[in-house]
Amino acid sequence: MNASGCWKCGQEPHDSLFCKFCNTLQPPAQDYFRFFGLERSLGIDLAALQERYYRLSRLVHPDHFQNGTPNERRFSLDATAILNDAYRILRDPVARAEYFLKEEGLEAADRKSKRVPPELLEEVFEVNMALEELRGGDVSVRRALEAALGRFRAWCGEIDGELRVFFAEYDRRRERDVLMKIRNLLDRRGFISNLVGEVEQGLETH
Amino acid sequence: MSDLLQIDFSSIQEPRIVGIDLGTTNSLVAFMDLTGPRIIPGADGERLVPSVVSHTAAGEIVVGNPARDLLITQPDRTVYSVKRLMGRGVADVQEELRLFPFRVTSQSESVIHLELGGKVFTPPEISASILRQLKQNAEAYLGEAAPRAVITVPAYFNDAQRQATRDAGRIAGLEVVRLVNEPTAAALAYGLDKRKQGVVAVYDLGGGTFDISILRIHDDIFEVLATNGDTHLGGDDIDNRLLRVALEDIQSEWGEDISANAEAVQLLRRAVIQAKEELSFAPVAHLELKFHGKTYQREIGRDLLEKLIVDIVDRTLGPCRNCIRDAGVKVEEIDEVVLVGGSTRIPMVRRAVEALFRAKPHTELNPEEVVALGAAVQAGILSGKVENQLLLDVTPLSLGIEMMGGAVTKLIHRNSTIPASATEIYTTAVDGQKNVLIHVVQGERELARDCRSLARFDLKDIEPMPAGMARIEVRFLIDANGILNVTARDMRTGREQSMEVKPSYGLTDEQVEAMIRESMEMAEADFKERQARDARVEADRILAAVERAKQSDTYAALSGEEQQQIEVALNRLLLAYHSDDHLVIRAEIEAVDRATMKLAEKIMDSAVGAVLKGTKI
Numbered sequence: 118m119n120a121s122g123c124w125k126c127g128q129e130p131h132d133s134l135f136c137k138f139c140n141t142l143q144p145p146a147q148d149y150f151r152f153f154g155l156e157r158s159l160g161i162d163l164a165a166l167q168e169r170y171y172r173l174s175r176l177v178h179p180d181h182f183q184n185g186t187p188n189e190r191r192f193s194l195d196a197t198a199i200l201n202d203a204y205r206i207l208r209d210p211v212a213r214a215e216y217f218l219k220e221e222g223l224e225a226a227d228r229k230s231k232r233v234p235p236e237l238l239e240e241v242f243e244v245n246m247a248l249e250e251l252r253g254g255d256v257s258v259r260r261a262l263e264a265a266l267g268r269f270r271a272w273c274g275e276i277d278g279e280l281r282v283f284f285a286e287y288d289r290r291r292e293r294d295v296l297m298k299i300r301n302l303l304d305r306r307g308f309i310s311n312l313v314g315e316v317e318q319g320l321e322t323h
Numbered sequence: 324m325s326d327l328l329q330i331d332f333s334s335i336q337e338p339r340i341v342g343i344d345l346g347t348t349n350s351l352v353a354f355m356d357l358t359g360p361r362i363i364p365g366a367d368g369e370r371l372v373p374s375v376v377s378h379t380a381a382g383e384i385v386v387g388n389p390a391r392d393l394l395i396t397q398p399d400r401t402v403y404s405v406k407r408l409m410g411r412g413v414a415d416v417q418e419e420l421r422l423f424p425f426r427v428t429s430q431s432e433s434v435i436h437l438e439l440g441g442k443v444f445t446p447p448e449i450s451a452s453i454l455r456q457l458k459q460n461a462e463a464y465l466g467e468a469a470p471r472a473v474i475t476v477p478a479y480f481n482d483a484q485r486q487a488t489r490d491a492g493r494i495a496g497l498e499v500v501r502l503v504n505e506p507t508a509a510a511l512a513y514g515l516d517k518r519k520q521g522v523v524a525v526y527d528l529g530g531g532t533f534d535i536s537i538l539r540i541h542d543d544i545f546e547v548l549a550t551n552g553d554t555h556l557g558g559d560d561i562d563n564r565l566l567r568v569a570l571e572d573i574q575s576e577w578g579e580d581i582s583a584n585a586e587a588v589q590l591l592r593r594a595v596i597q598a599k600e601e602l603s604f605a606p607v608a609h610l611e612l613k614f615h616g617k618t619y620q621r622e623i624g625r626d627l628l629e630k631l632i633v634d635i636v637d638r639t640l641g642p643c644r645n646c647i648r649d650a651g652v653k654v655e656e657i658d659e660v661v662l663v664g665g666s667t668r669i670p671m672v673r674r675a676v677e678a679l680f681r682a683k684p685h686t687e688l689n690p691e692e693v694v695a696l697g698a699a700v701q702a703g704i705l706s707g708k709v710e711n712q713l714l715l716d717v718t719p720l721s722l723g724i725e726m727m728g729g730a731v732t733k734l735i736h737r738n739s740t741i742p743a744s745a746t747e748i749y750t751t752a753v754d755g756q757k758n759v760l761i762h763v764v765q766g767e768r769e770l771a772r773d774c775r776s777l778a779r780f781d782l783k784d785i786e787p788m789p790a791g792m793a794r795i796e797v798r799f800l801i802d803a804n805g806i807l808n809v810t811a812r813d814m815r816t817g818r819e820q821s822m823e824v825k826p827s828y829g830l831t832d833e834q835v836e837a838m839i840r841e842s843m844e845m846a847e848a849d850f851k852e853r854q855a856r857d858a859r860v861e862a863d864r865i866l867a868a869v870e871r872a873k874q875s876d877t878y879a880a881l882s883g884e885e886q887q888q889i890e891v892a893l894n895r896l897l898l899a900y901h902s903d904d905h906l907v908i909r910a911e912i913e914a915v916d917r918a919t920m921k922l923a924e925k926i927m928d929s930a931v932g933a934v935l936k937g938t939k940i
Contacts, residue, residue, distance in 0.1 A: 179742070180704055180713060184707070194742055194802060198744040199744070201740040201741065201742060202745075204740070205740070
């Protein structure tokens with residue numbers, strides 16, 4: 118991970134957290150898959166990921182470098198931050214796919230995609246109307262909103278199922294058109310989950 | 324000792340790390356010995372140091388039990404519950420300031436300034452006095468320096484409150500090795516090493532703050548799944564409810580409103596706290612106030628207390644439910660519940676916890692000591708004395724930046740394991756723009772104005788170029804203390820980007836440095852004062868001895884010249900007596916010693932002679 122070799126003993130570069138020669142902590146890899154020593158793939162064995170997370174935590178956590186040199190303390194902090202960030206992203210299939218696609222140059226157009234997918238137009242219109250009425254004090258729309266919430270959650274579940282299929286397909290074929298399909302699914306899912314958040318908030322506060 | 328020698332020495336043996344619970348009501352210090360964590364008592368043998376600080380008329384700072392007594396007689400010079408003011412501005416604490424007897428000066432917008440007996444103190448300085456006392460207690464008990472500490476904070480403390488705590492440590496001359504969340508520390512103290520796997524909830528209701536944390540334990544790794552709380556909810560609120568009832572009672576009985584009389588209020592406050600504590604063990608408690616020849620007394624039943632505090636107990640349940648949801652566990656999956664904080668002794672609180680978590684809570688360890696014990700365990704982990712155990716904690720609040728129009732973009736979500744980081748790329752909006760301002764906030768709300776402002780970072784001296792050309796990478800990193808660190812890099816040059824930080828609440832680095840200097844000077848002045856006092860005690864002793872000797876026959880037998888010399892030496896000592904330089908006093912003590920040497924020998928001889936002769940002189 119360090120082109121110019123180990124910062125401490127100067128031995129040749131190598132792809133690991135610790136120098137193979139002097140066992141000193143190295144500046145961490147920024148790539149989440151590489152940090153975990155995983156092959157770049159969309160599907161991940163979650164139990165193995167968790168085991169690896171705990172094992173790496175024990176190795177790099179700042180608690181163990183309290184009496185280390187300033188360099189080691191800095192690398193330990195950096196490495197643990199990346200480890201935690203990576204674990205948070207990789208264990209969540211949606212976040213993991215977003216990360217993967219971004220690395221492939223297929224980032225979501227907007228953080229919060231506001232463009233309504235055409236097939237959802239009607240539904241979105243009705244939900245927004247109902248939310249308006251709820252804010253205005255009309256509680257009779259609650260049941261309709263709760264029903265919509267149930268539908269949206271079911272859609273998310275369906276999309277998650279489709280995503281799993283495409284993840285496996287991409288890992289097998291490694292073709293970009295699969296990534297495009299995943300991109301579309303993720304955008305749709307992002308839109309629906311924003312909607313879920315809005316309805317939940319509306320139901321909670323009114 | 325030369326500097327070189329010290330450096331060599333320290334690299335072999337790192338100084339000890341103690342664990343400190345800096346509480347709203349009481350503070351404790353603990354250390355790790357071979358058998359486990361242990362509380363260090365003060366010189367008076369007490370394990371709890373009340374978090375009360377008084378600035379006496381003599382200019383001294385008094386901490387703990389003596390200060391608690393001064394709360395009654397000198398309420399305007401004495402501070403309690405200062406933890407509630409840490410990292411806050413005056414607008415945050417309007418409600419409770421009305422109940423505090425001490426004065427807040429103007430200019431308290433971003434840091435509260437308290438006036439005690441003509442001197443102004445900030446909350447970190449007050450807390451530093453408590454920490455200094457704990458440090459002294461530890462040093463006296465252990466017989467060695469205690470320069471490094473782990474200090475606990477409520478899990479729900481925000482960045483400013485954490486920084487204020489760390490500043491307090493620095494002002495007290497401590498290296499704050501780590502800030503640890505109180506409920507997590509409690510989980511460590513419970514060891515729960517009996518348990519290799521499982522999910523544990525820690526319910527921590529202290530004097531001023533409430534925390535709930537849910538942890539997963541996995542082969543000695545304590546992984547916090549979620550935390551929630553309220554940094555403005557605790558036993559103090561219960562005391563205030565009881566106090567209000569008693570004040571109204573007294574007004575109707577005596578026809579007199581004593582709420583403006585600080586001394587009476589503090590006496591009454593002490594009485595209601597005692598009654599509250601009794602009610603945890605008895606169904607009825609007796610409340611009594613004697614003031615200016617009048618006596619107020621009544622019985623308080625547990626049912627009345629429960630009626631008064633039911634909404635306070637209820638307020639803890641919302642955060643508990645949110646925490647369970649955020650942790651992604653079902654109530655049935657929670658294997659154990661641990662109670663922390665003095666307020667969890669209240670039966671109603673225990674009932675509420677039991678009902679919500681459907682489990683009988685653990686109470687084996689003293690709820691007032693368990694946090695300090697856990698801090699000592701974490702200190703042991705950091706110094707390498709405790710192996711295998713590892714704590715993975717989370718940040719309690721989301722970190723975000725204000726966007727155009729006042730909306731917040733979240734960069735690090737709440738309950739992310741720390742250390743955690745996020746990177747943002749910034750550019751310029753107009754040609755030749757030289758500065759970019761980043762407003763960082765903490766909280767869950769959509770708009771920046773509804774969140775807690777942390778700081779404004781001003782990226783400065785950007786090379787003028789067309790709009791959108793500059794590329795500055797800003798890294799936001801929350802460290803293991805839960806404190807934000809921000810670094811910026813110009814991606815075109817790879818160089819570090821210069822940046823100015825303006826914290827929204829709390830002290831600047833320069834202010835803290837100045838306070839450290841002042842406190843060191845104060846400590847030096849205190850030390851000199853003590854040395855002078857010791858010298859005066861010795862002077863008293865020798866003056867009394869010489870006065871006695873002057874009554875003896877031996878003195879009468881001295882020559883006039885010898886008597887004259889003694890008189891001169893005595894007068895000189897009396898003149899030097901009130902000097903604040905102990906060396907001046909000691910020089911005159913020695914002069915008296917020399918002048919009376921012959922007299923002393925003769926008296927000794929005659930005494931020996933008298934003994935030999937068997938007669939009394």
